[in-house]
Amino acid sequence: MALINENFLKLPGSYLFSEIAQRVKNFQEEQPQAKLIRLGIGDVTRPLPNACIEAMHHAVDEMANSETFHGYGPEQGYNFLIEAILRNDFLAYGIKLSPSEIFINDGAKSDTGNIGDILRTDNIVGVTDPIYPVYIDSNVMGGRAGKLQADGQWNNICYLPCTAENNFTPQIPNHKIDIVYLCSPNNPTGTVLNRKELKKWVDYALENNTLILFDAAYEAFIREEDIPHSIYEIKGAKKCAIEFRSFSKTAGFTGVRCGYTVIPKELYATTIEGQTIALNPIWSRRQCTKFNGTSYITQRAAEAIYTPAGKKQVRQNIDFYLENARIMRESLIQTGLSVYGGVNSPYIWLKTPDRMTSWEFFETLLNQTHIVSTPGSGFGPHGEGYLRLSAFGSRENCLEAMQRIKRNL
Numbered sequence: 001m002a003l004i005n006e007n008f009l010k011l012p013g014s015y016l017f018s019e020i021a022q023r024v025k026n027f028q029e030e031q032p033q034a035k036l037i038r039l040g041i042g043d044v045t046r047p048l049p050n051a052c053i054e055a056m057h058h059a060v061d062e063m064a065n066s067e068t069f070h071g072y073g074p075e076q077g078y079n080f081l082i083e084a085i086l087r088n089d090f091l092a093y094g095i096k097l098s099p100s101e102i103f104i105n106d107g108a109k110s111d112t113g114n115i116g117d118i119l120r121t122d123n124i125v126g127v128t129d130p131i132y133p134v135y136i137d138s139n140v141m142g143g144r145a146g147k148l149q150a151d152g153q154w155n156n157i158c159y160l161p162c163t164a165e166n167n168f169t170p171q172i173p174n175h176k177i178d179i180v181y182l183c184s185p186n187n188p189t190g191t192v193l194n195r196k197e198l199k200k201w202v203d204y205a206l207e208n209n210t211l212i213l214f215d216a217a218y219e220a221f222i223r224e225e226d227i228p229h230s231i232y233e234i235k236g237a238k239k240c241a242i243e244f245r246s247f248s249k250t251a252g253f254t255g256v257r258c259g260y261t262v263i264p265k266e267l268y269a270t271t272i273e274g275q276t277i278a279l280n281p282i283w284s285r286r287q288c289t290k291f292n293g294t295s296y297i298t299q300r301a302a303e304a305i306y307t308p309a310g311k312k313q314v315r316q317n318i319d320f321y322l323e324n325a326r327i328m329r330e331s332l333i334q335t336g337l338s339v340y341g342g343v344n345s346p347y348i349w350l351k352t353p354d355r356m357t358s359w360e361f362f363e364t365l366l367n368q369t370h371i372v373s374t375p376g377s378g379f380g381p382h383g384e385g386y387l388r389l390s391a392f393g394s395r396e397n398c399l400e401a402m403q404r405i406k407r408n409l
Helices: 006-010 016-030 050-063 079-093 108-118 133-141 195-208 279-290 296-304 308-334 358-369 395-408
Strands: 102-105 125-129 157-161 179-183 211-215 241-246 259-262 268-270 276-278 339-341 347-351 386-390
Touching (some): 016 358, 050 308, 108 133, 108 241, 179 195, 195 211, 276 279, 308 339, 308 347, 358 395
Parallel strands (some): 125 179
Antiparallel strands (some): 102 259, 241 259, 268 276, 339 347, 347 386
16 A cells, blocks of 8 residues: 655644635525625736736637647746746846746746755754745645644744734844745735845845745735845845745736746755755756646736736736725724734735634624634734735725724724
């Protein structure tokens, strides 16, 4: 009989958003007439930019003609999309990268979860807490997390608390860690790392040979000055950081699936014997074996994001969601709640009232206002006592949700 990877058995019973879906399903069965407003999962609601739709239609027509048909594409992505990314996402900020340092994928979630394939299981991993669940869960699956303790923490993971007391800014540890996950703008707190704070992390990584896994999936929502859009804006970051990007929230690609990972050629790790190895070709080899590439049609749609029309349409969608966030933020503050995020991010992070637990306040909102949220404890131990709301709903639902909260809370 085959032997199972027992690390999977260490995972909690269900993924956070699966648990939320089940509770919402139970509620709907009990109250089928209730009109739910979903502000929980970070899924977009506005249609794809028209520029992307037109590009997809044209790509479909190409696939219908034997002379322009595309079969297997390069596992790393088509050059037309990679060149558009280099010009617009990096050269625009003074960052020079080569095409072979960009790897197109089917969304940032895949690569943030799969990057552990090329890293040893005995690395010491650091995570900000609260944190996007995939970071922790994928390390549990990979055998790096150790055992789950009574306090909700894994004994082989170094937790970096992000709370109101430290302005949700992870503090540099006083010891060496091998890998650290950073996310800015942050999911779930909606807060950001400014240039000074991010430089501290790059300096620490360079000094300690630490690999930074930098999730920049929400960089397009940054509106304030002095907030880096890429970690490579910080000198030396190419020698210590991998960056993950996504078109899911930027251009509404949650159902289309496309993003990319940046692995600079200057980035190295070592073997247990001390041999220095470049990570870029190792990841390329992994992709060639385990990934067949993102579809041609999808990559043509992604390329259209960078056209003049595409940029304008993407900006309009992001501005729409940020206006939702502003409305929600200001309305919630008026109710007396402590509210964070929602300025450079589509997420609102709020303190639960009356010392309620995250799940208690989740149930309160669900039952009293028929609003679906995300309990902060699902993002880690230091998320307890908080709740995340998403600004990705319609304007009508956003306004209605705030009215319901004001009336009931």
